[in-house]
Amino acid sequence: MVEGLARSGTRDTVILSPRGKSSQLAARHGLAICADNHELVERSDIIILAVRPEDAVGAIQGLPWRKNQIVISVCAGVALSQFPAIPARIVRAMPLTATEINASPTVFYPDVREARALIARLGPAIALGSEKEFEIATVNAAIYGWAQDIVRQSVVWGSSRGADETLMRQLVAQTFVAAGRMIAETAQPMEAILGDLVTPGGITELGLQVLDLEGQPAAWQAACEAVLARLTATGT
Ligand SMILES: NC(=O)C1=CN([C@@H]2O[C@H](COP(=O)(O)OP(=O)(O)OC[C@H]3O[C@@H](n4cnc5c(N)ncnc54)[C@H](OP(=O)(O)O)[C@@H]3O)[C@@H](O)[C@H]2O)C=CC1
Ligand SMILES: O=C(O)[C@@H]1CCC=N1
Incomplete structure (x- = not known):
């Protein structure tokens, strides 16, 4: 600050x-x-x-x-x-x-x-x-860290497969910026924004299926719930 x-x-x-x-x-x-x-x-x-x-x-x-x-x-x-x-x-x-x-x-x-x-x-x-709404929104501060960790993991994965790490860092980071901007700056429902990019039978759909099998979005939601429970517990 x-x-x-x-x-x-x-x-x-x-x-x-x-x-x-x-x-x-x-x-x-x-x-x-x-x-x-x-x-x-x-x-x-x-x-x-x-x-x-x-x-x-x-x-x-x-x-x-x-x-x-x-x-x-x-x-x-x-x-x-x-x-x-x-x-x-x-x-x-x-x-x-x-x-x-x-x-x-x-x-x-x-x-x-x-x-x-x-x-x-x-x-x-x-x-x-309200303070209640503030606490729910505070979970987002942890989500910010998780988002950075996904960027980091993607860069590490890409470079382990032979891509240039500096290039991957910029590419993945700018992709997260682009994903956020599309949602923040357009009025379409988020399902429609995603639907526009998921080609039936394509690579995004494939990855979403794997993520689902591996525990997403349940794991992410569980993490959000755990953080909210911590934030709203008395005597932190
Ligand atoms: N890190 C982040 O990105 C964010 C953190 N926060 C909040 O900010 C708070 C601090 O987090 P973080 O910076 O990560 O933690 P750190 O442990 O890195 O820093 C805590 C700091 O508080 C100082 N401190 C402790 N007691 C006093 C005091 N009485 N007067 C002045 N300074 C004091 C410590 O100084 P010393 O080293 O001398 O003991 C230390 O520098 C937490 O409550 C966290 O929830 C909120 C949003 C984001
Ligand atoms: O990790 C934490 O607890 C603090 C609050 C949000 C970011 N850092």
């Missing part, structure tokens, strides 16, 4: 907590590092909370919060009700690592103007109407 904010040319000042990758980020983008989170909260209007879910509640405790501040929590599965009451407003968001190239479709809830403006610097900002 810091990379994306820096690339977005924001004139807002970004300051960092002293933890994690702060030294590298500060050096790369010329950012200030606070002495501690107390100073960070004192100096900030919007605070991005990006600690592991189990550390989320503890991380915001005992800090000098004030009204009109906004905390954007990206901690997966940490419900608004799990946070202690603080004067600042908490907004949940679920960015993808594509924030780094300002291309992350990021869901968030509730729709708070200042949070939306920051999130929109990192790619499409998608406000959701």
